Amino acid sequence: MDLAFSGWSGILILAMYGLIMLGVGVVTYLRNRHIHQSLDEYYLGGRGLGVMVLFFTFFATQYSGNTVVGYPPSAYRMGYEYLVSVPFFITIIMAYLLFAPRLYRLGKKYRLVTPAQWFEKRYKSKAVTILASLLMLYGLGNYLLEQLVAIGQGVSGLTGGTIPYQVGVVFFVIIMVIYGWLGGMRSVAYTDTMQGIALLFGVFMLLIGSIVYFGGLPTSADYMQAYSPEKLGVPDGPGVMNWFSLLVMIGIGAAVYPHAIQRIFAAKSERTLKRSFSRMAWMPFLTAGVVFIIGIIGINAYPGLTEGESEQLVGMMASAVASQNVIFYWAMVLLFGGVIAAIVSTADSVLLTFSSIISNDLYGSYINPDASEKKKLLVGKMVGLVAVGILILVAWFPPGTLYQIFVLKFELLVQIAPGLIIGLYWNRLHTKAVFAGMLVGTIIASSMTLFGLSYFGIANGLWGLLVNIGICVVGSLVMTVSVVEEKEAKQVIGM
Amino acid sequence: MGSEKREPIKNPRIWIILGILLAMITPWYFPASFGEILVYGVPLWAVIIVLSSLLLSAYLSYVLKYHWMLEEDEEEAEQKGAK
Incomplete structure (x- = not known):
């Protein structure tokens, strides 16, 4: 996206964000030197995250830069x-x-560090744990x-292109890896907390600026009533279906x-x-709700954009808002710095969990x-x-064919x-059924994605999940779980 | 609040209410005219969805606070002991 107001001030704000993140890493390192001997300390912050920090780190896993840049065009x-x-x-x-x-x-009882470790504890099967880890x-x-x-x-x-794509990626990846290594989960x-606050502030300034500059929801509604009443209307049959499947799937x-x-596992206490969850339940109104309104205001502000043009909506609105006065100008620079920071904050969480599964479960x-x-951590x-190095190469030289295999994520993770x-509650859940379900579900979901198949407007991952659940349940009912195994499972769950 | 253990999944009433709220945040029950009535520029059906969503958030906060008690008492006792 090209922003009229960007350039040197953009570079300045990015350098500033980078330095703050590094500073957080260094301070964390100096205050917690002992963390590099223990998986618990490094990957879970010593299981001591308090309400605010835990809340913002959950916030960063759910809301990324994409929420701010990608959602308003959809609303538009x-x-x-x-x-x-x-x-x-909220769901x-x-x-x-x-x-x-x-x-x-x-997690507390067994000192679990990763989700894969729960599979090991519950099913005591190399096959299940390794398959889950690889997925x-x-x-x-x-x-x-x-x-x-x-x-x-x-x-x-x-x-504005002053810093090329590649330099941007390498700069932030180096910073992310350094502060990650210095302080682990802490x-x-x-940094998630800092990034979250910057993003929230910027989004609110954009909302205020848009209302002042373009007019609020009533202005936009007048426009829609005249030119596109369907955007105000109650969703029709397929629309309701899509709505409901999004609620379940997301x-x-x-x-x-x-x-x-x-x-x-990283929470300090129950x-x-x-x-933290309770606060998260209210956040959709302040984040998704606000960016939704920005998208709706955009309908009146920039009518008649094509799909490709509409993807630039937030950039266009922010440029217009920034040109109003110096406060809005810096607020918008801060917003876009915050968008990038929010993407970095999602990336760092993902990288840390990636490393933890290698350290704890595979190696x-x-x-x-x-x-x-110490050695496990190092590996x-x-x-x-x-x-990360391989992924940077993939990002630079996207393979012409087979690009689809780099799209699979939700389909596999779910x-x-x-x-x-189910393993948390049902003692009779059979290990082989879990393995078969996971494998078949993965094959169905990924081949549907690779071959571009789609049925009834339901997501591919969800089809795989339905078959997966079916195999788990029916398989467990058909195969007998030995009395010993059932007893063991009962003991592990222990409730 | 006592020391009894509470787990949300074991309480069917919670899931019945959550089911009703889930139905309320899905726009299947509105007549088409609700898209034409505007409240401060927002269609009436959307206002009802937002109100229902607020209700869902409020109910979730309530369940989180009062119907999830597995470790809290012990953890608090531990903390007091540690001090």
């Missing part, structure tokens, strides 16, 4: 039907109620790739993201976790279980670094949900 094109973006963030909290209370308790690593890798591409585009857009969570999907699950459990925690950090959630 779909009108009020895109209001669904507010409640679908994530509803999905947490299904498993977070018990998972927090078990998570693959999904997280692609998620990270998407963020890296977004950082590069954001930086080159904000600085650094990540503290609710479950975002709740079982591995980096989101890991934050449950009370802290509950309070630490199977390759070299006798290694010291996790190194493999994470190599993975397949761990049945084993994870």
